Amino acid sequence: MTGAPVPEPGNSPDTPAGAPGTSPVATLRPARPRSRETLSLLAHNPTAAIASVLLLLIVVVAVFDETIAPDGANDIEVADRLQSPSWEHPFGTDDLGRDILSRVILGASVSLKVGFLAVGFALVVGTMIGLLAGYYGKWVDDVLMRFMDMLFAFPAVLLAIAVLAVRGPGSGNTALAIGIVYTPIFARVTRASVLGVREEVYVRASRSVGASDWRILTRHILPNAAPPIIVQTSISLAFAVLAEAALSFLGLGTQPPDPSWGLMLAEGRGYIQLAWWLAFFPGMAIFLTVLCFNLLGDGLRDALDPRQRTLMAGGGK
Amino acid sequence: MTAGEPVLEVEDLRVRLRTPRGPADVVNGLSYTVGAGETVAVVGESGSGKSVSVLALLGLLPARVATVTGRALLQGEDLLTMAPDRLRQVRGAGAGMVFQDPMTSLNPVLTIGRQLVEGIRAHGDVSKADARSRAAELLREVGLPDPEGALDRYPHELSGGMRQRVVIAIALSNSPSLLIADEATTALDVTVQAQIIDLIEGLQDEHGTGVIWITHDLGVVAGIADRVLVMYGGRCVEDGTVDDVLERPAHPYTRGLLGSLPDLAAPVGPDGEVPELTAIPGLPPPPTDLPQGCVFWPRCPVRADPRCETEQPPLAVVSRAPAGGPAGATASGAYTGDGAGLPHRAATWCTEGVDGGSRG
Amino acid sequence: MFALVHLVPGDPVRLALGTRFSQESYDALRERSGLDQPLVEQFFTWFGRALTGDLGVSFRSGETVTSQIAERLPATLTLAFASILVALVIAIPLGTVSALRPRSIVDRVATVISQFGISVPDFWMGIVLILVFAGTLGWLPSGGYVPISEDPGAWLQRLLMPALVTGVVSGSVITRFVRSSMLEALGSDHVRTAQAKGLPTRQVFTWHVLRNALLPLVTVTGVQLAYLLSGVVVVEIVFSWPGLGQLALQAVQARDYPVLQGAILLFAVVFLVINLVVDLLYTAIDPRIRR
Numbered sequence: 007m008t009g010a011p012v013p014e015p016g017n018s019p020d021t022p023a024g025a026p027g028t029s030p031v032a033t034l035r036p037a038r039p040r041s042r043e044t045l046s047l048l049a050h051n052p053t054a055a056i057a058s059v060l061l062l063l064i065v066v067v068a069v070f071d072e073t074i075a076p077d078g079a080n081d082i083e084v085a086d087r088l089q090s091p092s093w094e095h096p097f098g099t100d101d102l103g104r105d106i107l108s109r110v111i112l113g114a115s116v117s118l119k120v121g122f123l124a125v126g127f128a129l130v131v132g133t134m135i136g137l138l139a140g141y142y143g144k145w146v147d148d149v150l151m152r153f154m155d156m157l158f159a160f161p162a163v164l165l166a167i168a169v170l171a172v173r174g175p176g177s178g179n180t181a182l183a184i185g186i187v188y189t190p191i192f193a194r195v196t197r198a199s200v201l202g203v204r205e206e207v208y209v210r211a212s213r214s215v216g217a218s219d220w221r222i223l224t225r226h227i228l229p230n231a232a233p234p235i236i237v238q239t240s241i242s243l244a245f246a247v248l249a250e251a252a253l254s255f256l257g258l259g260t261q262p263p264d265p266s267w268g269l270m271l272a273e274g275r276g277y278i279q280l281a282w283w284l285a286f287f288p289g290m291a292i293f294l295t296v297l298c299f300n301l302l303g304d305g306l307r308d309a310l311d312p313r314q315r316t317l318m319a320g321g322g323k
Numbered sequence: 324m325t326a327g328e329p330v331l332e333v334e335d336l337r338v339r340l341r342t343p344r345g346p347a348d349v350v351n352g353l354s355y356t357v358g359a360g361e362t363v364a365v366v367g368e369s370g371s372g373k374s375v376s377v378l379a380l381l382g383l384l385p386a387r388v389a390t391v392t393g394r395a396l397l398q399g400e401d402l403l404t405m406a407p408d409r410l411r412q413v414r415g416a417g418a419g420m421v422f423q424d425p426m427t428s429l430n431p432v433l434t435i436g437r438q439l440v441e442g443i444r445a446h447g448d449v450s451k452a453d454a455r456s457r458a459a460e461l462l463r464e465v466g467l468p469d470p471e472g473a474l475d476r477y478p479h480e481l482s483g484g485m486r487q488r489v490v491i492a493i494a495l496s497n498s499p500s501l502l503i504a505d506e507a508t509t510a511l512d513v514t515v516q517a518q519i520i521d522l523i524e525g526l527q528d529e530h531g532t533g534v535i536w537i538t539h540d541l542g543v544v545a546g547i548a549d550r551v552l553v554m555y556g557g558r559c560v561e562d563g564t565v566d567d568v569l570e571r572p573a574h575p576y577t578r579g580l581l582g583s584l585p586d587l588a589a590p591v592g593p594d595g596e597v598p599e600l601t602a603i604p605g606l607p608p609p610p611t612d613l614p615q616g617c618v619f620w621p622r623c624p625v626r627a628d629p630r631c632e633t634e635q636p637p638l639a640v641v642s643r644a645p646a647g648g649p650a651g652a653t654a655s656g657a658y659t660g661d662g663a664g665l666p667h668r669a670a671t672w673c674t675e676g677v678d679g680g681s682r683g
Numbered sequence: 684m685f686a687l688v689h690l691v692p693g694d695p696v697r698l699a700l701g702t703r704f705s706q707e708s709y710d711a712l713r714e715r716s717g718l719d720q721p722l723v724e725q726f727f728t729w730f731g732r733a734l735t736g737d738l739g740v741s742f743r744s745g746e747t748v749t750s751q752i753a754e755r756l757p758a759t760l761t762l763a764f765a766s767i768l769v770a771l772v773i774a775i776p777l778g779t780v781s782a783l784r785p786r787s788i789v790d791r792v793a794t795v796i797s798q799f800g801i802s803v804p805d806f807w808m809g810i811v812l813i814l815v816f817a818g819t820l821g822w823l824p825s826g827g828y829v830p831i832s833e834d835p836g837a838w839l840q841r842l843l844m845p846a847l848v849t850g851v852v853s854g855s856v857i858t859r860f861v862r863s864s865m866l867e868a869l870g871s872d873h874v875r876t877a878q879a880k881g882l883p884t885r886q887v888f889t890w891h892v893l894r895n896a897l898l899p900l901v902t903v904t905g906v907q908l909a910y911l912l913s914g915v916v917v918v919e920i921v922f923s924w925p926g927l928g929q930l931a932l933q934a935v936q937a938r939d940y941p942v943l944q945g946a947i948l949l950f951a952v953v954f955l956v957i958n959l960v961v962d963l964l965y966t967a968i969d970p971r972i973r974r
Binding site for chain 1: 798799801802803804805806807810811813814818913916917920921928931932935936947950
């Protein structure tokens with residue numbers, strides 16, 4: 007603990023930051039970073055840039071999985087059971103002689119599909135709820151947000167398990183379960199942004215000239231709420247992939263014989279002493295995907311949301 | 324008030340900050356002195372380097388990003404080359420500091436008493452009980468009602484004005500010879516401002532403390548200061564006695580601030596309306612990219628000399644110099660002699676029209 | 684939640700009886716469990732009994748739900764508190780060090796570690812730990828739980844790995860929080876006032892930075908503890924840890940309503956209690972919230 011703890015330079019009141027004297031008209035509507043600027047900001051953040059490239063790669067692999075995978079997901083070669091990694095099978099083979107590399111590649115599409123579906127659901131439903139609650143306020147806000155708080159307070163895994171118990175296991179239901187879990191987060195983030203701008207001059211101005219609620223919501227309020235929602239989307243994708251793996255691991259998500267990373271881990275668990283590669287490679291795939299989404303989320307947060315309005319969805323696995 | 328022995332002598336103070344946009348020269352060769360019992364006002368817009376220049380004196384800028392050079396003698400000892408441990412002793416005991424926002428400059432989770440006591444005990448072997456009674460005495464001195472009771476209260480239980488009194492009590496708790504007030508009244512409303520100014524003036528008379536008063540409020544300056552230093556772009560562009568600077572401003576920037584230069588104070592509008600004074604169009608130069616010539620050149624409506632654009636004008640005596648210096652020609656008529664015997668200096672190539680304030 | 688539980692498809696009576704049973708025994712069990720009553724009535728009966736501590740009887744084992752939960756509670760409490768301890772031991776120093784030197788090597792390493800902890804699937808980390816410490820090195824048993832009263836050594840051996848896994852995950856979340864909270868405290872005006880008073884660096888740090896930065900930590904720790912107590916289902920499965928999460932999962936799989944309801948009720952209570960404790964703690968340590 008050497009050296010005095012001192013404020014960041016940006017915090018000294020006299021460092022040039024403010025811009026007094028700009029014309030009031032220009033400040034009526036706050037400038038927002040445009041997508042090109044965001045991209046260039048991301049490019050200046052090497053970690054986020056690398057993460058984006060890796061993610062792109064993962065998505066490409068997931069899209070062309072059938073073409074890329076050397077073997078089919080369920081090509082059983084009993085003679086090749088539990089082969090350790092080799093040139094022929096870089097990630098080895100499992101207890102039924104299936105090629106693990108192929109299954110990891112094919113599992114990518116399952117994991118990502120569930121992840122995107124889940125977050126897509128949470129994004130659409132949550133944002134709508136947040137917009138309505140924030141914009142109309144009063145009882146609409148009370149009812150919607152009370153319900154969201156209830157969902158939010160509930161342990162995420164148990165909530166997902168309960169939804170799956172109701173709907174039965176399977177990929178589609180897993181996506182729905184995870185989507186429901188993450189809906190409140192999007193509702194909260196959106197609502198907070200809406201409250202922030204609802205009484206801004208430019209919103210009041212367009213209301214006074216008779217713009218419809220719909221127009222105000224889509225033209226003025228949603229764009230302002232977009233940065234934290236975008237950041238939240240990236241972070242939620244990370245947790246959705248993780249949650250899908252966890253639920254499949256528990257036997258509630260994707261069902262065999264479909265190749266899902268979580269399921270492969272569960273299957274490989276029994277052979278851990280005998281053949282470590284069964285569980286290791288799918289786990290690595292989950293880890294890398296989740297890490298990339300998180301890093302991208304962090305990069306986006308730095309670039310888009312300097313006020314850090316995004317909730318940290320920490321621990322909500 | 325007369326200036327006694329100098330308490331603080333600053334010579335060629337320079338501060339360079341490392342920023343993401345490259346090095347920023349925030350303070351560029353500032354020199355001034357503060358005498359015992361004297362009040363020096365440092366004025367300028369935000370971003371002129373006022374606060375940074377005093378934070379640098381006490382080593383309160385982050386060492387990772389700030390490079391400070393020059394000399395700053397506090398009662399003969401150089402603050403800038405001092406060992407860190409000695410500097411710590413000087414903070415509080417040699418120089419006390421009052422900050423802008425009393426809402427945030429006190430720790431919200433510690434009692435007022437604790438925050439006073441820890442300052443007192445950091446500078447002397449004082450028992451807790453003694454420090455506490457000294458703290459109560461200080462609070463009485465700054466005019467806090469029920470000082471004993473206030474010791475056990477938390478900052479949020481006091482009003483802004485009362486909190487600022489507490490901050491002043493903390494700054495004065497070790498009887499420093501120098502008090503630095505960084506926008507100390509800016510965040511307060513006008514009546515409270517006046518009370519705080521009175522308080523500091525009273526305490527200053529009593530203890531003979533030298534005061535550096537940083538502000539952008541020229542009304543406050545007129546009320547409290549003996550001398551004024553006008554800062555722009557990290558430089559002193561004009562200094563002198565209050566009367567000289569406020570009544571006979573020589574630098575176009577100062578004149579702009581005072582609104583005495585119609586060219587600067589926004590031209591008459593198309594509808595013939597005269598806008599409010601003291602609005603200088605444009606922004607101060609970014610410290611990462613200072614102009615080559617006069618720092619004020621990009622915003623200056625005068626630009627009467629070809630050197631303005633290319634050469635930085637030196638700080639030269641405007642009104643008392645017997646001869647020489649670029650301002651010598653206009654000196655004779657301007658100086659009325661306030662008795663302080665202090666030179667009135669400005670860093671500009673253009674000093675014509677100082678007296679009249681308008682250039683036709 | 685009651686409604687949700689009852690929407691679970693599948694007939695619990697059928698599951699409880701197995702594949703061969705007579706219509707009489709089916710009706711008898713249905714009546715005994717009160718499942719022939721309308722749902723609303725079932726709810727009020729259950730709720731009334733729950734208030735007296737009677738959560739009903741498990742369909743599967745025939746034991747009372749209360750005793751099943753009580754049996755699992757020590758394991759869950761042990762793991763939760765051990766994990767939060769690990770988490771804080773990781774998070775406070777790591778977060779502090781990286782806040783003191785933002786953008787330095789230490790900060791970058793700390794960020795990588797916490798990013799790792801947030802992104803790593805906990806069950807995978809558990810499996811890898813088992814592979815290394817139980818398999819290759821053979822230092823620790825691969826799972827199970829022994830009460831501390833029986834054998835403290837065995838208790839600790841079995842606790843280490845699961846506590847490390849959940850602790851790293853929670854700790855990573857808390858680390859980021861400590862870092863940002865510490866940065867905010869470091870940049871606050873009152874820290875500058877404290878420095879300007881001439882306080883020794885250490886005193887400034889302890890009383891004006893650390894103290895203020897750690898206040899909001901109470902909330903985050905509370906949230907993490909609630910999450911840990913409500914069952915780290917997956918980690919419990921990996922380490923065969925007989926906790927509440929495992930119980931809840933088994934109840935879902937077996938459509939054992941009374942157990943599931945009991946577990947969910949307990950989680951709700953845990954959540955409320957932790958919130959209450961956090962609020963009380965705040966009033967005790969943060970003068971701004973008093974009264």
